[in-house]
Amino acid sequence: MISQTVEYALRAIVTIAQHNGQPCTAQHISKLTRVPAPYLSKLMQGLVRAGLINSQRGLHGGFTLSNEPSELTIWEIVEAVDPVQRILVCPLDIKSHGLDLCPLHRRLDQAMALVEEQFRNTTIMELLSAPGSVTPLCEETEPVSLHVGNASRSSKSAQHQNNSLIKN
Amino acid sequence: MISQTVEYALRAIVTIAQHNGQPCTAQHISKLTRVPAPYLSKLMQGLVRAGLINSQRGLHGGFTLSNEPSELTIWEIVEAVDPVQRILVCPLDIKSHGLDLCPLHRRLDQAMALVEEQFRNTTIMELLSAPGSVTPLCEETEPVSLHVGNASRSSKSAQHQNNSLIKN
DNA sequence: AATATAAAGGACGTAAAGGTCTTTTTATCC
DNA sequence: GGATAAAAAGACCTTTACGTCCTTTATATT
Numbered sequence: 001m002i003s004q005t006v007e008y009a010l011r012a013i014v015t016i017a018q019h020n021g022q023p024c025t026a027q028h029i030s031k032l033t034r035v036p037a038p039y040l041s042k043l044m045q046g047l048v049r050a051g052l053i054n055s056q057r058g059l060h061g062g063f064t065l066s067n068e069p070s071e072l073t074i075w076e077i078v079e080a081v082d083p084v085q086r087i088l089v090c091p092l093d094i095k096s097h098g099l100d101l102c103p104l105h106r107r108l109d110q111a112m113a114l115v116e117e118q119f120r121n122t123t124i125m126e127l128l129s130a131p132g133s134v135t136p137l138c139e140e141t142e143p144v145s146l147h148v149g150n151a152s153r154s155s156k157s158a159q160h161q162n163n164s165l166i167k168n
Numbered sequence: 169m170i171s172q173t174v175e176y177a178l179r180a181i182v183t184i185a186q187h188n189g190q191p192c193t194a195q196h197i198s199k200l201t202r203v204p205a206p207y208l209s210k211l212m213q214g215l216v217r218a219g220l221i222n223s224q225r226g227l228h229g230g231f232t233l234s235n236e237p238s239e240l241t242i243w244e245i246v247e248a249v250d251p252v253q254r255i256l257v258c259p260l261d262i263k264s265h266g267l268d269l270c271p272l273h274r275r276l277d278q279a280m281a282l283v284e285e286q287f288r289n290t291t292i293m294e295l296l297s298a299p300g301s302v303t304p305l306c307e308e309t310e311p312v313s314l315h316v317g318n319a320s321r322s323s324k325s326a327q328h329q330n331n332s333l334i335k336n
Numbered sequence: 337a338a339t340a341t342a343a344a345g346g347a348c349g350t351a352a353a354g355g356t357c358t359t360t361t362t363a364t365c366c
Numbered sequence: 367g368g369a370t371a372a373a374a375a376g377a378c379c380t381t382t383a384c385g386t387c388c389t390t391t392a393t394a395t396t
Contacts, residue, residue, distance in 0.1 A: 001169055001170075001252050001253055001280060001283070002169075002253075002276055002279075002280070003383080003384095004383080004384070005383075005384075007259065007276075010272055010276075011260075011272070014272055025341090025342065025343090026342080026343075027342085033260070034260050036384090036385060036386080037386095038385065038386050038387070039384070039385050039386080041343070041344080042344095042345095042384095042385085044343080045343080045344065045345085048343090048344095055342090055343060055344085056342085056343080056392095056393080057341080057342055057343045057344080057391075057392040057393055057394090058340090058341060058342055058343085058392060058393025058394045058395095059340070059341045059342070059393065059394040059395065060341085060342090060393090060394065060395095061341075061342050061343070061392085061393070061394080062342075062343085063343090074275070074276075082383095084169050085169055085170075091175065092179075092201070092202050102295075103294065103295040103296070103297075104178055104179070104182055104295045107242070107286070107290050107294075107295065108170060108175075108178075110286065111170075111282070111283045111286040111287065112169060112170070114279070114282045114283065114286065115169070115279045115282065115283060118275070118278065118279040118282060119279065122275050126271065126275075127270075127271040127272045127275065128271070129271075171353080171354095172353080172354065173353080173354075191372095193371090193372065193373090194372080194373075195372085204354090204355060204356080205356095206355065206356050206357070207354070207355050207356080209373075209374080210354095210355085210374095210375095212373080213373080213374065213375085216373090216374095223372090223373060223374085224362095224363075224372080224373080225361075225362040225363050225364090225371085225372050225373045225374080226362060226363025226364045226365095226370090226371060226372055226373085227363065227364040227365065227370070227371045227372070228363090228364070228365095228371085228372085229362085229363065229364085229371075229372045229373070230372075230373085231373090250353095
């Protein structure tokens with residue numbers, strides 16, 4: 001349901017986010033996330049093109065987020081990599097239904113809408129610190145030796161928790 | 169996100185359900201649902217093995233539902249064909265997390281849980297008649313010319329409508 | 337300027353999902 | 367029992383997701 005590529009992309013993004021602005025090489029990300037390095041590189045290129053991350057070549061190069069983790073949602077990564085397909089018109093091209101969906105497809109699209117909503121409402125920021133939970137993130141045996149330059153430069157921390165979207 | 173095969177299977181099941189116990193040939197279903205006939209056949213075999221439908225060979229044979237539409241959920245079809253994969257343990261095999269998920273995977277699994285809930289709570293019955301809506305179902309130009317021999321041979325029609333399952 | 341480091345690009349390989357075709361088996365009708 | 371209608375079974379093909387490898391380009395550091 002969630003493609004391998006989306007999984008990989010999210011792991012990578014979260015890893016970069018953990019490094020507070022410090023460039024992260026593909027090599028490094030690959031090790032931490034256990035994503036095959038060559039495939040990761042490809043993936044990253046896509047994320048760069050989508051404008052979600054910046055890349056820097058050469059020594060001390062690597063990848064950094066284009067925006068604050070608090071401003072970046074799961075949704076944006078999913079959109080860039082393997083978009084959730086909403087059902088907007090009947091997949092059978094029945095003319096008799098204009099834009100109306102039959103009950104089946106209405107229901108299926110509702111499920112997709114829920115996923116979309118969930119993804120839109122979750123920022124990468126929320127994935128970094130485990131609030132009431134155990135683990136900091138996946139992997140990372142060493143506690144990320146980042147030199148903590150200027151961590152939060154714009155912490156709006158909107159943190160909205162609202163749900164609801166589906167109107168049945 | 170929803171695989172082609174799941175789409176096809178649901179179309180087929182709904183079509184069979186519309187025929188109130190009258191056997192439906194693969195040919196017929198294929199025409200109505202616009203699913204490639206040979207592929208549909210294969211699909212149907214899987215649904216038979218899963219026990220969701222019965223098959224009958226020979227003249228006047230075809231497929232019928234094993235249970236009432238009101239007792240069959242989208243979930244069961246999805247499970248038989250292409251199960252929603254829940255995230256139960258960290259996909260990276262970090263030992264430090266036992267069964268705990270990192271925030272990322274906890275969130276992703278929540279999304280899957282929502283879909284699962286949606287599917288579990290929707291019966292095929294609910295997909296047959298469009299309550300406040302326009303279309304009876306996808307396709308079906310002619311109003312299903314079944315010869316209505318002994319249509320409903322066991323109409324329990326339980327019709328429950330309850331929701332709720334996800335607890336955050 | 338030379339070297340090392342790292343991303344970008346593109347050709348290629350592999351596996352799984354989706355799809356087709358032909359033959360065999362089972363049932364019904366006459 | 368022969369003809370016909372249907373599903374079952376299994377071999378095959380095609381496309382796409384996933385993954386690898388090698389070469390090129392850009393950027394620091396010395």
